[in-house]
Amino acid sequence: MAKSFPRRLISRNAQDALAAMVDIAIFALATVGTYFAQMWDRPRSAVLVYLVGVTLIGARSGLAWGVTAAVTASLIYNLFLSEPLFHFSASSAEELIPLIAFNVTAVLTGAMAGRLKDSVKLARAAEAKSAYLLRLSDELQRAIRIMDVLRIARGSLPFQRVRDVEIYLIREDGVYSAAGESGPFDTDGLVAEQIGGGASGRRPIHMLKGSGGEIGFVRFTLDDSPAGDQGVPDLQGIAIILGLAVDRCLLLERLSESEALQKSEELKTAILSSVSHDLRTPLTAIEAAATSLKAFDSSLSPRNRAEMLATISEQCRKLNRYTANLLDMGRIQAGIPSVLFTEVDVVEMLGVVLASVRETYPGQEIEKQIGLDSAVVRANPAMLEQVIFNLLENAILHGASERPIYLRLMRVGGACMLEIIDFGPGIPANEQALVFEKFYRSRAAAHRDGNGLGLHIANGFTQAFGGTVAIVSPHFEGVGTKIELTLPLAEMAFDHVEALQ
Amino acid sequence: MNILLVDDEPAIISALSPVLRSQGYAIATADSAAEALKAAELQQYELVLLDLGLPDADGIEIIGKLKQLTEGMIIILSARHLEAEKVRALDEGADDYVNKPFGIEELLARIRAASRRLRRSDTASQEKFVSDQLTVDFAQREIRLMGEEIKLSPKEFALLEVLCRHAGQVVTHRKLLIAGWSDPHADGQYLRSYIALLRQKLEYDAAEPQLILTEPGVGYRLAAVPVHG
Numbered sequence: 001m002a003k004s005f006p007r008r009l010i011s012r013n014a015q016d017a018l019a020a021m022v023d024i025a026i027f028a029l030a031t032v033g034t035y036f037a038q039m040w041d042r043p044r045s046a047v048l049v050y051l052v053g054v055t056l057i058g059a060r061s062g063l064a065w066g067v068t069a070a071v072t073a074s075l076i077y078n079l080f081l082s083e084p085l086f087h088f089s090a091s092s093a094e095e096l097i098p099l100i101a102f103n104v105t106a107v108l109t110g111a112m113a114g115r116l117k118d119s120v121k122l123a124r125a126a127e128a129k130s131a132y133l134l135r136l137s138d139e140l141q142r143a144i145r146i147m148d149v150l151r152i153a154r155g156s157l158p159f160q161r162v163r164d165v166e167i168y169l170i171r172e173d174g175v176y177s178a179a180g181e182s183g184p185f186d187t188d189g190l191v192a193e194q195i196g197g198g199a200s201g202r203r204p205i206h207m208l209k210g211s212g213g214e215i216g217f218v219r220f221t222l223d224d225s226p227a228g229d230q231g232v233p234d235l236q237g238i239a240i241i242l243g244l245a246v247d248r249c250l251l252l253e254r255l256s257e258s259e260a261l262q263k264s265e266e267l268k269t270a271i272l273s274s275v276s277h278d279l280r281t282p283l284t285a286i287e288a289a290a291t292s293l294k295a296f297d298s299s300l301s302p303r304n305r306a307e308m309l310a311t312i313s314e315q316c317r318k319l320n321r322y323t324a325n326l327l328d329m330g331r332i333q334a335g336i337p338s339v340l341f342t343e344v345d346v347v348e349m350l351g352v353v354l355a356s357v358r359e360t361y362p363g364q365e366i367e368k369q370i371g372l373d374s375a376v377v378r379a380n381p382a383m384l385e386q387v388i389f390n391l392l393e394n395a396i397l398h399g400a401s402e403r404p405i406y407l408r409l410m411r412v413g414g415a416c417m418l419e420i421i422d423f424g425p426g427i428p429a430n431e432q433a434l435v436f437e438k439f440y441r442s443r444a445a446a447h448r449d450g451n452g453l454g455l456h457i458a459n460g461f462t463q464a465f466g467g468t469v470a471i472v473s474p475h476f477e478g479v480g481t482k483i484e485l486t487l488p489l490a491e492m493a494f495d496h497v498e499a500l501q
Numbered sequence: 502m503n504i505l506l507v508d509d510e511p512a513i514i515s516a517l518s519p520v521l522r523s524q525g526y527a528i529a530t531a532d533s534a535a536e537a538l539k540a541a542e543l544q545q546y547e548l549v550l551l552d553l554g555l556p557d558a559d560g561i562e563i564i565g566k567l568k569q570l571t572e573g574m575i576i577i578l579s580a581r582h583l584e585a586e587k588v589r590a591l592d593e594g595a596d597d598y599v600n601k602p603f604g605i606e607e608l609l610a611r612i613r614a615a616s617r618r619l620r621r622s623d624t625a626s627q628e629k630f631v632s633d634q635l636t637v638d639f640a641q642r643e644i645r646l647m648g649e650e651i652k653l654s655p656k657e658f659a660l661l662e663v664l665c666r667h668a669g670q671v672v673t674h675r676k677l678l679i680a681g682w683s684d685p686h687a688d689g690q691y692l693r694s695y696i697a698l699l700r701q702k703l704e705y706d707a708a709e710p711q712l713i714l715t716e717p718g719v720g721y722r723l724a725a726v727p728v729h730g
Contacts, residue, residue, distance in 0.1 A: 313604070320602050324581070340585075342718065345693050351708055352715045370708050374697060376690060381718035382582040 023057050027069055030054070031076060038081045047098045050077060054102050058109035062117055066110025070102040077102070129234045132159050133241060140245040144252060149245045150178045153238075160233040164221035167242065169250075170214065178216075178246075206239035210247030218242055274439050278322060278451045282315035289315075317360070325453040328386060329438055332460035336380070341465070343490050344384050346375040346409065346416055353388040357396070364396050365404035372409055375416035377487040379465040387461045390454035391420050391469070391483050398442070399424030399481050411489070415467070418485040426474040426481050435471070462487070502616055503527040503544075507537040507560075508552040508578065517550075520605055526612070534558035541570040548615055550608075551595070552578045553586060561586070564593040574615040578603075584718030588673060591719070597670045598719075614669025617727065621666075630665035632725035635703070635712070637665050646703055656681050657699050660692075664713065664723040673720040696721060 030053025037046035050073050058066025077098055078088050090096050136156050143149045146169065153165050167178035202224070208216040218239050289308040293300070300308075347370060354366065377384075395405050399422025406421040427435060427442065434440050436459040439452040459469045467487035475482040504521060508514055509532045518528050529546070531537040534555045541549070549567055553560030564575060577590045577598040587598050596618075597611050621627050630637040636645040639662055644651045653661065663672055663680040675685045677692055700707040714722045 316602070327582070343689055344717070347697075347708065348693065348715050349717065351710050352717055354709050355714075368708060374693060376693070382584055385717050 054106045055109045058106045059113040062114035063110035066106035070106030073102050074099045133237050137241045146178045146249045161222040162233050163223050166219045169216040208243035282319045285315045286312050328457045336464040340380040341378045343376050344379045344381050357392050367404045368407040370409045376490045378490050383461045387458045390458040394454050395420050395422040415486050415488050420483040423480040432471045502547045504548045505529050505546040506550045507531045509556050534563045547573040549575045561590050568594040591673050632727050635725050668723045671716050671720050671722045
């Protein structure tokens with residue numbers, strides 16, 4: 001529809017020219033006919049022939065052309081075709097009647113033809129308008145977001161004089177452009193433009209009405225061509241259709257927001273119940289040991305007493321690690337700003353982590369192969385410590401076997417890779433993607449220690465450092481898990497400390 | 502030794518006070534920054550144990566004021582992940598820190614290290630550092646590990662000397678950079694590299710150091726305890 005519009009403009013001009021030529025031909029033919037009738041001394045026929053011509057022209061081309069033809073016919077008939085020649089006279093009835101007849105007929109037929117033409121023109125314009133509106137509302141059915149509404153509306157243009165359309169939404173905190181520009185839209189410029197005049201003519205504004213009142217407005221951009229040529233666009237109609245579509249999109253938006261809110265509430269409840277369970281377990285052990293010591297202090301054997309005290313301090317450490325993990329989970333959710341990062345040497349950090357792992361799991365054998373003197377990465381020291389500790393602890397808790405846990409640190413291109421290898425049962429393929437989810441516990445590990453946060457935090461922190469945590473399982477004769485922690489090396493890293501000496 | 506314990510948590514005060522008294526320390530307590538400053542104005546304390554999360558002021562802000570009022574040492578009680586806070590407190594004049602939650606042995610070890618340095622600074626500069634395994638003669642620049650002499654470069658020696666003089670206490674990156682390069686803004690990679698070299702010479706396993714411990718994001722700590730003498 002839009003594309004065919006300019007082509008029709010050209011053909012209409014050609015049509016007009018052709019119509020004018022036909023009118024002139026009819027007039028010439030009628031003049032010749034009248035001349036011959038006059039020559040053959042048939043004055044009544046002569047007048048009738050001219051009258052037919054004028055009527056035809058009036059009917060074909062409307063009032064203006066009809067009257068022009070009638071006046072010209074009167075003059076030609078009076079001056080050249082009837083006695084006295086070359087002298088205008090309207091003294092006798094015989095001379096006056098053709099004049100009146102020509103002009104009255106021309107006015108009547110012209111007016112009638114013109115009215116007919118105008119109503120045909122109006123009908124055509126109305127048809128184009130309603131076809132446009134129908135198609136627009138049809139296409140807007142598919143719009144889900146307000147951006148879609150704008151895109152579809154713009155896609156339907158140009159139509160008649162409308163060249164562009166902008167949609168603005170009135171929200172609680174200001175006016176927003178539907179084009180997705182961030183922040184509230186500055187309406188001052190708009191108001192100034194409207195007050196400055198001219199704008200209302202070329203850039204008229206119509207309000208968008210939704211179920212709850214005015215929800216925004218739409219601003220059209222019209223071109224400069226005179227209104228009559230292309231028909232007056234029904235801006236109000238377009239605004240109503242756009243208003244309905246925008247209103248529907250706003251409702252959809254609100255609906256999905258409330259659904260998302262409900263989902264996050266459900267998640268929060270699940271997390272809280274998991275957290276309180278994990279907190280209560282060590283607390284129960286502590287409370288039981290402490291109250292036993294208080295109540296039966298004298299009747300307990302020194303060995304029992306020592307065991308209970310050990311339980312208390314061990315469970316306290318566990319609680320501390322757990323609350324640290326919860327805190328870290330919150331930090332991952334909030335996003336970790338890189339201002340917290342400094343240069344950290346992974347080799348050095350490995351020493352720190354090994355010290356605390358050996359303290360926490362005294363019986364655990366760990367063998368290491370460190371192929372680098374230093375491996376400097378950009379990270380937060382405490383977070384990197386947590387990453388390596390969690391990965392090692394995960395291997396100790398879930399990868400238990402007769403064999404020790406192996407640590408290997410090596411350089412891989414511009415990164416360093418820490419491999420943590422256990423020979424435990426391994427992680428089933430269908431669980432490998434899930435172990436990084438928070439609070440995920442494999443079915444096999446459900447009864448074991450751990451809180452389902454260790455790998456989630458290790459992965460979340462590592463991603464913040466620009467690194468990756470990958471799982472290879474099984475990695476050795478159908479058993480075992482290899483965790484690969486890869487971190488990009490900082491540019492400053494020296495390959496060998498000896499280089500300094 | 503008399504200690505001022507500043508913490509707004511009654512449970513911490515009631516848990517620590519009896520243990521510290523049983524170790525022969527005199528304990529006074531304060532539960533706010535204002536009270537701590539008032540107490541320090543009235544009496545000299547050799548050690549202040551300062552929790553940074555006080556209700557009426559940022560603990561770091563009162564470190565400077567406490568330093569003006571008292572000659573004693575300040576040990577910060579802080580959460581593990583707040584390295585920036587610890588570094589700031591140490592730069593303000595605090596002498597050491599303990600991560601919360603802590604075992605009592607750890608706290609007592611820090612108090613002992615502080616008290617040693619306090620006594621040593623009384624007798625001006627100390628000439629020798631002697632522990633079970635490590636002996637460092639500062640004047641002669643002689644180092645012995647398990648009786649065996651170790652050769653160190655001047656920079657390595659400068660770093661080890663600062664660590665020994667603060668044995669048991671944390672020494673910040675900044676302090677070590679000043680000691681080795683006279684520039685607190687020197688590249689930290691130099692420091693890491695020289696610490697690695699020191700560890701290769703002094704540690705049984707440089708990858709799992711027992712002597713020169715890393716305090717992530719803050720500095721290093723010499724784990725050796727000097728023998729009396």
